[in-house]
Amino acid sequence: MTATLDSAHRAAQNAEISLAQAVNRALRDAMTADDKVVVFGEDVGVLGGVFRVTDGLTRDFGEQRCFDTPLAEAGIMGTAIGMAMYGFRPVVEMQFDAFSYPAFEQIASHLAKMRNRTRGTLPLPVVVRVPYGGGIGGVEHHSDSSEGYFVSTPGLHVVTPATVSDAYTLLRAAIESDDPVIFMEPKRLYWSKDVLSTTGPEIGRAVVRRQGSDATLIAYGPTVSTALETAEAARDEGYDLEVVDLRSIVPFDDETVCASVRKTGRAVVIHEAAGFGGTGAEIAARVSERCFHWLEAPVRRVTGFDIPYPPPKLERHHLPSVDRILDAVASLQWEDR
């Protein structure tokens, strides 16, 4: 098995793979590197997950390493905590964003707090994979952006890739981390393809995806590609936009974000989740506190409306779009234009 895998790896080195496949490869490589890594959740076994992210893991690593659980998210989370207490490194899957809510008590009261409660003697190296976000035509409860709940829970790291390579490197880093990591996978990007690079910046570092001088678009996960598209479109309108991909919401990379905003003097924060009390509010506040003297205009946010996630036929009105981001950019007090 290993031999075929290795040659397959080599042959595939320069081929494009999807983001879902990158997650799969990260899980495989982590399971190969450390036999304490176990993967479990609903339908992750024989089926390989509803998004095929865990495809073949049970076949290749056995049922003790990748297994289906009863349908009970609090139970999945709670048993992962117990396994981590015994020295395992569980990677659990919440089938969809909105179905992680039953696990929230375990996450907020135990996963996030155990290290602190026990003064560092019981760290919980658990990764919670959460496919999240909209734009896939999903009916209700299948398109939530739930990162805000986790972001405002101290003790958790909250990480979200926007590229194929980050899906791999961030997940490997998350599994190696001794802290619990909520790994938010933008399900809209599962099928996006790229050549995989297996090295990348650590958790906690943002990356400038596009250099620009006029304004900074701050995005993460599913909205990074929208931000990049916007930057391309903005060129025609005479704006040179910089795009920062946060990659990690907690820890937050003030340094990279502020360096960019101080350079451009303007910022727009973009996410799919509702704006009120959302992650973007925190980012806008941080940028305003730290970059006030460099700012030419108030920090703007382009987010989902403050509504329950809409049905598929209406979601296009809700999601941050290129046009809406362009409008926000245009409103940034360009006196000379």
Add this chain to the structure above:
Amino acid sequence: MTVLATPDKTGSDFPLGFATILDPSPLQYLDEHGALSGVLRDDAPELAPERLLGTYRAMVVGRRFDVQATTMVRQGRLAVYPSSYGQEACEIGAMLALRPTDWFFPTYRDCVSMVTRGIDPVQTLTLLRGDWHCGYDPRRWRTAPQCTPLATQAPHAAGLAHAARLAGDDTVALAFCGDGGTSEGDFHEALNFAAVYQAPAIFFVQNNQYAISVPLAKQTHAAALAHKAVGYGMAGVRVDGNDVIAVQHVVAEAATRARAGDGPTLIEAVTYRMQAHTNADDATRYRNASEVEYWKSRDPLARLETCLKACGLLTDAVVAEANQAAEALADDMRARLGEEPEVDHRDLFRHVYAEPTPQLREQAAALQAELDADLDAAEHDEAGVEAAGRGLDASGADGAALGAVEAEAGR
């Protein structure tokens, strides 16, 4: 026989193949007055004289701990104390049936069991004194931090037991839970997971009849909490929770079953919460004195004493030695818990993550600057620079927080 459901070894593995006896009368070796009921064979390990005497000593010491803690909460030396007075047969019997390598998942009510496990009383009471959330090293004692969100510890026990089994160890995980806690979703999920995985877990419900003010009848319509085991396809036992011999016996049996790979057990121990829920509660608002009197007559320590007397084991020397140990523990608690504990503000930021985030470093520095400014101001005051000193104090604190932000901005 009161084992409600045990896997039928001769039949199919299907739940329907379980021998199910739905008689809810609890298993008992000591009758209400402490006479041996004769159910247990004479060679049962729980009846060995050494074991009985060890049990007695632990019961005397455990009760003394509880009484001392209740006194100290009245004196304001503990923030709160949920007493397990009257539940010692559960608290202690269950612990005596475990090995040191087994894991234990206690609730807020279970200080006596933790002390029985050997955890230092001061470390045991760290949570309830308000010094920190957990005062002992859970790995060293194989005892999770005391759990307050009801039943949320139960899935941890299921997961840990499953992990132990995967690792090939013969470790067992025992989780305590209250009768009220059995209504929580996590209780159900934990039992279901443990049964599906055949995890070596024991779920020990101390049915003390109340969840704060709410009586058992409002938690379940089932004739017995132990009946729930049937639905999960696991062994279920109902035991007299004021009979320390019976409790040890059923926990030991459950542990043996678990170690043999025969899966988890649900134990319902029928007992009574003699005190109010905590010192902050007034139990007279929801239950009457005659009920309390009835349970007082079934006191677990008195029953054990009667039994030991009948067996000729309870000599004056044994009683004196146990009391001495109990008083030594109480003296030690008074001395060490009477001291004002050292708390360190830097602990606020330690251990939130393996490495503090940049934001936490910033906040820790801001707090430190605030405190340093307070200290400076206090020194100024002492030097007689009153008004100016106080002004400095306020602006100093704000300035420090702002300074941290600006220092960052200057990067």
